[in-house]
Amino acid sequence: MTLLPSQQRLIDAMPRPAAPEALPAALARLEAISLAAILRVLIEQRALVAETGRDAAAVAAALGAAPRHAWLIGRWLAVLAARGLIVRDGAGYRRAAETAPEVATEALDAVYAALGFPPGMAGLHRLALGHLVDLARDRTGLPELVFRNGGDLADLGAYQRNHFTAALNAICAELVALRPRRVVELGAGLGHTTEAVRARLGALPPDYLFTDVSRLFTLAAERRHGVDTALLDIDRDPREQGRAPGSAALVLATNVLHNAVDAVRALTHIRTLLAPGGWLVFSESVDDSAATLGAMQFLLSPAPGAPRPGSGDERAREGRVFLDTAGWRRALEGAGLAIHSILPDEDDPLALAGQRLFIAQAPEESA
Template identity: 45%
Template structure:
């Protein structure tokens, strides 16, 4: 029999119980984990106003030079190929006019899997934004594909990544129907060359990984935790910058952990552990000087809750370094977004933070700044500079220091726990400086 997660009424009861506690002005309650392991998590705030977050201006040319001037043009060519491939896919099943039918009708015609229908909605929004009411010609699509590959080469993506882009764009109908998985294309033959090309072996990623590595090294850390380390693309740059340190490499996937053990076998100081940003993140570890999370925290179901949990893993004055995409590019909607669809059997589909119900994955640059400040971080820095060519990639390196405005989280008082059924007692309670909540969605 399927396990039913707590209802909105259940979560509302937990919230009211928490908000009745001394010192708690506001609480937000959500579920973490999934299936039988789903658990209640809570954020609490004392209600003090959050000062306007300030961001230190980065050196304007630190990541940009003559080499990065090609980024905007190359990305425009890649975006053009993606949106034309989306238009071709949609128009194969829509012969009476693109904007005469709703998203559900288009998804039905595509025979889209339920878990991927949010991607179809993104596709239709992309076509509307690009004013593409008619299908591209074969010649136009072929030319765009050639331009995509030329741009891929100019940005330094390996040939395997080019094949991945081309195959994904030509496989959109099968991907959206769940006849093939994006993982089978990205890790074709069990190899990681394409994935490393996406996260390491290109001009954009090299600059961002270097900036992240320099931010880590500036802390002169003795202990580093990397969350969602994946193929180790950022790990390479950081290890080169910091030398031998106590480095805990974590990921949710045993596949990546096993590959990392083999790949970094020659390195001393590296340890490995399973860690899921959507589950309780308590580690039996001493606090870390630096926590690094590259291209992973957008997977968090609730960004504020995950940032608060990470803050509790940092030593006083410790530094969090993030690399995050902040723009929903068309090429991503036609490729990597398939990795973000919920499992077919997921009980907790979708996001529970400011992205809830919005058919998007990435927080904006401004939203990340607000989330970091609300979760108790200070001394925020963001690169690249907004006016530089690298900013066209929509990816940023965020650096923030653990603040000390609020106390460490305390366990739920026994009298409050007794007022709740056992399955509703929060598994974790995080004290934050402020809550960023869409009240229309809040239980």
């Protein structure tokens, strides 16, 4: 598969929300609520004080955060400071305001509805913000909170369903509709991209391989979609995991590659999987995704003792988990994959949430 549809055809494939003009205000409100909740907890717990600057490690210690979540506290502080909500004081941070901010979580229902999320998302976010201290201390986890409150895996995955991800999944489906010889989906999880492909084609192509690092998801996909599945870890060479090199004409990876310990190494593994001239199509958040800092990002902390996503690449410097667009360009170049396009365009309302779809190609002749 060497020919892709025109960029315009891919842009046209993206479903558009009925009220795109509502997106900027809804996103700004969501971020403000999320950051206010984080700031309030840091102030109430006296982790962040006015008198003296504390570095991220000292704030995490004062909050009693579990070591595996310390990176996240660091990102909280970096984002709060970047938004002018706290003061950077030498190597540390101080609170700026006398009082803790009010947190208008009752507004989350309307905000999430405007962004195209399912109704349960506001409740999930409220649940997380209401248990921020326990989450940071590892006294509970997000899955546990959801299950204890009568929810299930689909409720936990609600954050992956919205206008922005629907647009990117539709482009993935459009590319699978070209009938590349072998499609391998990485980190396919709850199968939102798989479902978009199925909706576009009526059925999954027979040579579609659904993979994930977790058997939970491959088993669920076998039941739901009757699809071939395999366990596949992006941090390991696919050849060691039973995959033939050069066997995929198209690799899909939506919202998964940030989990890599080393992004260049993971992309190099994907290059091994790709046939000459094959396509890698992946979506990623390209900023700190401030709205999820007090909720879903707890899921990105490694198990105790395991390496943190990004700890083997340039993200380690700042404790980030998400690379920006320039970072992904560098990583793709480092892995010998050529960028074809990055969608949506910067000025598209569907780009506002900070998610991008990268389309990259393996060399025609393997080096």
